[in-house]
Structures are given as C-alpha cells and as structure tokens.
Amino acid sequence: MPELPEVETSVRALKGFEGKILKNISVTNPHLRWKLDTKNIHALENLVVEKIFRRAKCIVLEFSDFFHLLHLGMTGTLRIQEASSNRIEKHDHIVFHFQDKSIVFNDTRKFGYFKILSKEAYRDFDRQLGPEPLSTNFSASYLQEKISKSNAAIKNLIMNQHVVVGVGNIYANEALFISNVHPMTSGNKLKNTEIDKLVKAIKQVLKKAIALGGTTLKDFYSPEGNKGYFKIKLKVYGNDNQPCPNCANSISRIVVGQRASFLCNKCQKLR
Numbered sequence: 001m002p003e004l005p006e007v008e009t010s011v012r013a014l015k016g017f018e019g020k021i022l023k024n025i026s027v028t029n030p031h032l033r034w035k036l037d038t039k040n041i042h043a044l045e046n047l048v049v050e051k052i053f054r055r056a057k058c059i060v061l062e063f064s065d066f067f068h069l070l071h072l073g074m075t076g077t078l079r080i081q082e083a084s085s086n087r088i089e090k091h092d093h094i095v096f097h098f099q100d101k102s103i104v105f106n107d108t109r110k111f112g113y114f115k116i117l118s119k120e121a122y123r124d125f126d127r128q129l130g131p132e133p134l135s136t137n138f139s140a141s142y143l144q145e146k147i148s149k150s151n152a153a154i155k156n157l158i159m160n161q162h163v164v165v166g167v168g169n170i171y172a173n174e175a176l177f178i179s180n181v182h183p184m185t186s187g188n189k190l191k192n193t194e195i196d197k198l199v200k201a202i203k204q205v206l207k208k209a210i211a212l213g214g215t216t217l218k219d220f221y222s223p224e225g226n227k228g229y230f231k232i233k234l235k236v237y238g239n240d241n242q243p244c245p246n247c248a249n250s251i252s253r254i255v256v257g258q259r260a261s262f263l264c265n266k267c268q269k270l271r
C-alpha cells in the first residue's frame, strides 16, 4: 500500500505540472472507492494547477477556487507519459491531459479516490488532521502534550491521524523499535526522553524511505514508470523469529489495534 514516502515521491515527480493548464480529463472507469463525480471533475478542465503538494496520504492539486484530492488507496499508482503516447494499460481509469504530458491513474483494486473540495471544505479537512510528521509542528513537546493523558497504546496513538498524519504500520513499528519503546506502552507512561527519541525516530525512518524513493511491499510504481518500490532495510517489520539487529533475541509478532506489530521484547520492555 502506498504510504507517506510513496505519496511524497509521487508529489515530487508531479511538481513539473505546477503552473500548467489541465486541458482535459478522460475517465474510462468512474467506479473507484466512491463513484467519481464525472460532472464535477470536468469543471477542472482548462484551469491552471497552481500548486501540487501532499497532505497526509493525499496528493493535493490546488486550483484558484478548488482543491482536488487524490488518494492512491491500496494499489493506486500514477504514471507520467508523453501527451502523444497512446500507451494504455489494464486498470488505467483516469487520464489528466496537459499540453505535453499526461498523468495516468492506474488502480487494480480501485480503492483510490478523487475529491473536489471548495477552499472552505479543504480548510475543514486540513483542520481535522494532526500535523505532518516531518514538520516542525510535530515535536516532542507537541506529542508529549497530546499523549500525556492517554492510556491508549503508543503505537495506536502515533498511527492516529488526529495525533500525527501519515505514520503507517511499517514506519510505526520501525520507529518504536529504534526508540526502544514497546508498542503497547500507554501514552501516559512514556518518559520525556522516550517521546523525544520516538519523534526523532519517526522523522528518521520516513526521511530515509523518501530519500530512497519510496519503500514498500508491492504495487507501487513511481510516476516516471520506474519500479518505485524497494524495501528500506527494515529492522523489525516482517522479521518475526529473526534475530534482533541489536541483541540477537528473537523478534516477536503481536497484534496491537488489530495490526501486526513486530518487536524485540528485550530492547522494547513493556512497563
């Protein structure tokens, strides 16, 4: 599934479309996670894309009066191709045509979605979300304040979009391991030094994955058409029964908040 680093990689690849006119949009299949509002989407035609950025795991195209949100879902990918190209692949659903190039949305499982929001609606969407993990707003003091009264498991807290956005399961596991925090530790039991380490670890694992061009398990192709997935060297995720890279104790798999969690019981003691 595309996680924050893959979405960030896509956004960076799309930056060249900023300031360009979106000439037209062709829809071959509107039946995505939610049925595409084909009438509304054509309202974007002949408008200039002013900015392209990421918010949480959404790719946002900003127009003068609208924000167009694109979520890649489970298997969504974007491909950039020459406008003159007639390349069509199975599961290509939507094509955004610009003067010289096109952006093609392909999605095998059709779990991606598109949304057009007014400026006010975008502000509401933005306000409901926690800070971006790589921004200075996501700091140890912020997280400390946010979790100090919570007895929820820290892993669930850092994966909660109201606390901080875009920390997916892989990165949550890795960051907790790096900071020696057991995923089940209650938020209110974390020491300040641990919170500080955890915040740094979250930023570190995400930055590393972005630098490598997006990780992940499968299904992700970068917009230039290269296979954009590869695994960053994961220390615990998916490594159950393998030796811990720090102490050689066997890595355990447990379930926290219905999600697979991997940890070393020696390096990450539960209090």
Ligand SMILES: [Zn+2]
Binding pocket: 244, 245, 246, 247, 248, 249, 264, 265, 266, 267, 268
């Ligand atoms: Zn260990």
